[in-house]
Amino acid sequence: MADPSTYRPAVGTIPEQPGVYRFRDSSGRVIYVGKAKSLRQRLNSYFADPAGLHPRTQTMVFTAASVEWTTVNTEVEALQLEYSWIKEYDPRFNVKYRDDKSYPYLAVTMGEEFPRVQVMRGAKRKGTRYFGPYAHAWAIRETVDLLLRVFPVRTCSNGVFKRAGQIGRPCLLGYIDKCSAPCVGKVDAEQHRRLAGDFCDFMGGRTERYVKRLERDMLQASHDLEFEQAARLRDDIQALSRAMEKNAVVLPDGTDADVFALADDELEAAVQVFHVRGGRIRGQRGWVVEKVEDVTTGDLVEHLLQQVYGDTGGEGGSETNGEAVPREVLVPHEPPALGEVEDWLSGLRGSRVEVRVPQRGDKRTLMETVARNAGQALTLHKTRRAGDLTTRSKALQEIQEALDLPEAPLRIECYDISHIQGSNVVASMVVFEDGLAKKPEYRKFTIKSLAEGSSDDVASIREVISRRFRRFLSEQEAIAGEQEAGAALTAGADPATGEILDQAPSLDDEAPEGRPTAIDPQTGRPRKFSYAPNLVVVDGGAPQVAAAAAAMRELGIQNVALCGLAKRLEEVWIPDDDQPVILPRSSEGLYLLQRVRDEAHRFAITHHRQRRSTAMTASELDAVPGLGPARKKALLAHFGSVKKLRTASVEAIASVQGVGPKVAQAVVDTLNPAPGDTAIADKPVAVDMATGELLD
Structure with a gap:
């Protein structure tokens, strides 16, 4: 470990402006990233009396071998840069929030020509709208099954969709009116996109207008004596009502808010968040964090908000900023830089966002519910983790003893x-x-x-x-x-x-x-x-x-x-x-x-x-200079096989769209080498693995 005095910056060289700083170890790896209103004041606190630092901070300072910084104009910029660096370098001494499970989301692929509704996990994709997360995938499928009566958006894979279009016959959902069957042209792309948009609006919390519209249409159909149509609309209203009943109203007046709570001890913290849209809980998510740095509860909240909203509107984002960041963010403790955090979130949303601690009423009651979930999550995690940490430490110690190593092989x-x-x-x-x-x-x-x-x-x-x-x-x-x-x-x-x-x-x-x-x-x-x-x-x-x-x-x-x-x-x-x-x-x-x-x-x-x-899918055409995948595909589609292509003339090959005379001549020269020319033998070819014969 390095003595902090060996890399302490010279007196007066640290600027007093706000900025972000990085500690590196002797190998150059970034081990800690932090931000400060005054870089000089913050960095001097690390070097003034290292013995008086928190044990985890002290370990970080003695592990580091250098420190560097970047000044910014505002604390909001420092907040953004700190998040970017933490995500880029993954420093070992920074707080790391790990999802306590892989949550399924209800996703609508609005980036496709014919949007599709499906269950998705993992990283978010650009152009896709996400709703959730949900605790179980079956809960998503039940909701989707109810809503397809009213919003018959396609749910099939791309392969099934293309196959149905080729044969001109929709799948079962198309016949039972749970899909609008755009694959066979029952609706065009624009009509189907409107259906997908309505589906997203309903899932986003704008439910009342669809129920009222269906009620109005049902009354009109009944007035016109179209009782079968009225009965179908009645069933649609019941389906929407059942879907809405799955999420009870927890906040009045159609409130949009994210409610965070945490439970922690000296070493770890469990975080839970309930996503409330239109007054109803639309999703729940949890994280567990190891306190590898000396942080207060307010610091944890600030890092958590960076984690949750940091990618909003980025490459991996999919919802619009207004949907990803709600009007209210309810937290158990105010972050130290409350004003800067609110400004940052407001910039992401495009309108004012309020971060506050609820004191009374329905929001306080909901916060207590989320806190109970966090406490239960921490208890469950510690029960699982105790054996895991003990087992890993024991395994490394046993390897150290068996191989007579000076230290455990980390x-x-x-x-x-x-x-x-x-x-x-x-x-x-x-x-x-x-x-x-x-x-x-x-x-x-x-x-x-x-x-x-x-x-x-x-x-x-x-x-x-x-x-x-x-x-x-x-x-x-x-x-x-x-x-x-x-x-x-x-x-x-x-x-x-x-x-x-x-x-x-x-x-x-x-x-x-x-x-x-x-x-x-x-x-x-x-x-x-x-x-x-x-x-x-x-x-x-x-x-x-x-x-x-x-x-x-x-x-x-x-x-x-x-x-x-x-x-x-x-x-x-x-x-x-x-x-x-x-x-x-x-x-x-x-x-x-x-x-x-x-x-x-x-x-x-x-x-x-x-x-x-x-190697097995290689072809003689791979050896043709200037012949890429698209031209190779066009030649095989036109001639049917390499065998027929070998007998074709330069003019016939050049007549294929995208293939010019020079490439056509190269194809002929490669497939029909002159006597004694063995260059083709060195090229990859397709071989039958059973007989050893050259394939066409």
Whole structure:
């Protein structure tokens, strides 16, 4: 750990303006992002007396190796920039809100020509309207089934929709009037879009006008003696009423509000939010947060509002800002920068948003209900988490003891090889930190040193380990170069010539070259191999471990432990040891190693299948220069097969739309090479895997 005094900014160099600051560790990774009304006052508080800081803040300060900042004009800009940086860098010492489950949403794909109603999970997509979240997917389907009587929007997949249009016959829902059947032209695109818009309006809380319109139409039909039509409208009204009954009125006067509550202890907090639209609860959601930094309840609320509304109207957003951000946001405690938060939310909504703590009445009662849900969620989470945290800590400790490591292996990398009889040989690297998979840092490799058909797993392991740590060393050299350049700039010297500059740059200048960083300055993206693991695991026994050890030894890699896990008896092999380490079958350490190995195996097989699929679908036309997927598809559609295309003349090929004379000549030359020309043999072709014959 670094002494904070070694990287404390010089007196008077920190500006007094509002801004956002970042702490980085010795590897250049951003470990904390914060904002302040006065950067000087806030940053000085970290360095004045580190011993007096909160234990978690103290750990952060001693883990960091540098600090940098960016000034902004207003605190609202600081709020926005802080959220952007937290999302970009995922700092380990910042509060992280994790959804306590994967919630289903009712989604309407308004970005499509014929919008579709469906259940969706995961990241939101642009051009799609979302309603919810709901506790269960079946609740969404029940609601949709009721509303399709009145708003017959399509619910089928794109494949079913296209197939129905091709055969000219709608699906069952089209026959029972639960779909307007735009696939066969019963309604045009504009009419169907109006239906989808009405569906969204109803789900958004504007319900009364549709009920009143149906009641008016029913009375008119009855007056005109059209009793069958009146009966259908009556059933529609009943369907809408049943859908509305599923969400009881909790706030009067059609209030739109989001109600937040939290329950916390010294280490964690559980957060719940009820989304109220038109006075009715339209969705509920929950998060659990670890207090990795010293924060008050008001700070938690501020970070939570950033988390919930930060992506509103962005690439992943789908609702209009007015729907995503309600008029009122009810919270258990006011955030410290209340005015700035309200201004920020108002800017997202496009009209005034009020953030306040309810004191009495229906809103206070609803807040108490949400708080009870948060308390129950925290209790349930701690019951589940206790065993999980204990198990992971125990597993890492057992691995440390079994392999005689100086410390627990907090970062584990595992490598596996995948192929079929030496074809399409690939490798995988998976990363586990603190016993949990870190999928953004997974890597794929294509083995280059083996001849096609060779299946030397030992040589493959050696190549992959060499490539991984060669990249690590090169990136460390790049970081070291940046450090040297930064030191020269700080000293007031030109890093290229060594000459003393007239004036050294201010510390608040954005000069990433002056600090070690895990971000590549050329691409702006994180470097892929800039962090060394504590433990490398290879899938295999003594030969694979020996190959990996040799590769690491050649590159001078030290302080990185190595072991192999053999599948047959689940033996753990370590370098230069004739006997394996046998962990008990009930060992949590062995179970963690098995999970890491199995994940590497899964990831390698997935990569291998992708490459094999690409190779099997290759064609002789892939070798034609200037012939892309669209032209290739047009040629095959016109001639029917490569065999017929081979016999076609240049003029016939050039007559296909999009194919010019030069490309046509290239097709003929490639498919009909001159005698003795073997270039085509090196091109990918389609082969029957059963007979070995060349396919058309």
